[in-house]
Amino acid sequence: MRLALLGGTGDIGEGLALRFARDTEHEVLIGSRDPEKARDAVESYEERLADAGASGDLKGFANEMAADRADVVILSVPPYYAGDTVEAVADQLDSDTILVTPAVGMKGDEDGMHYHPPGTGSVTELVAQRAPDDVPVVGAFHNLAAGKLADLSTEFDLDTLVVADDADAKGTVRQLAEEIEGLRALDAGPLANAAEVESVTPLVINVAKHNDGMHDVGVKWI
């Protein structure tokens, strides 16, 4: 399978790229608005993999070209770019492409981070609204500990929650997620349940901030 990580040079994109490259046989396409930046990221990820005694199949492209070639497109961009990025690659998506969104709207103040969804109720639903009608949209990878994910010397035992209205697409993304070592993908229901999943992300940041030795927190549902 070919996976595209649009905005794959950012925080969560970096961790997912490294883990998918190391732990799976899939081709990982790093997308960026600037293809040069994508190719630089690939070079740096390949070095990081080599340092960890691993390797992977990584290539860098402009977002549109990465989306065009991929079976699963992961929108690892900041939440305020999510809608526009979907529209920028809309012509490259079709019913055979699964669009995955991990973005979360948050705002911080002196008390901590707070969930701040768009008017659609969640970023996940905003992405579904902006995507072409026939493209299945899946919310996943929202609450991962980005630092743990990107540090290949760290083993973890964490969960990600997956929401989607399309059962096949949800199943594919859950299987894909579980190919990452130590990651379990649980079903949190339809897209309409995305807000509660997304709002865990500001919470993990607050928990990380207020508890010693928990600077990079993930979640396990037990």
Add this chain to the structure above:
Amino acid sequence: MRLALLGGTGDIGEGLALRFARDTEHEVLIGSRDPEKARDAVESYEERLADAGASGDLKGFANEMAADRADVVILSVPPYYAGDTVEAVADQLDSDTILVTPAVGMKGDEDGMHYHPPGTGSVTELVAQRAPDDVPVVGAFHNLAAGKLADLSTEFDLDTLVVADDADAKGTVRQLAEEIEGLRALDAGPLANAAEVESVTPLVINVAKHNDGMHDVGVKWI
């Protein structure tokens, strides 16, 4: 210390009563609007403890009397009664009484459970608004797996997140929570961070519904 569980005959009240009675030396006062119902609950809890080879110091009272005698008052009532229950016992609270609220506003539809906070932003903040000004309010015990908590044959390893503006009260409640075996109490910051904590409760219900073998889910932050 004396703990009062107002609405201690309900779901989460039952589990907390049994665990505090079994695992701590504290006197556990079960409160109900109907004192007879509180005494019946105590009798049933004592039987359950005996069945588990344990015992505890439990007494049943009307809510007002339980609140009057307690050092820590836990409002284990449904969210729509939380504000009124605080006002009903307001004269029995003072700056030496810590008021603890585990209630969460939710509504369900065909998709699942959704977070449905009051206009104050969270039930925790609503309780703080309705409590006398000098009474320290702490949010805790929101996302516990009620079934696991009430089943004394079940051992667990779960977290509860604690929010409060009063550092001393927060510290006392965190210590108290950790006297329950297998429970860790993490700091999630001030009361303003309560909404993100509360919204995990509908999420655990959705996760329980959509995943085989997870009918009573709790959370561990790792």
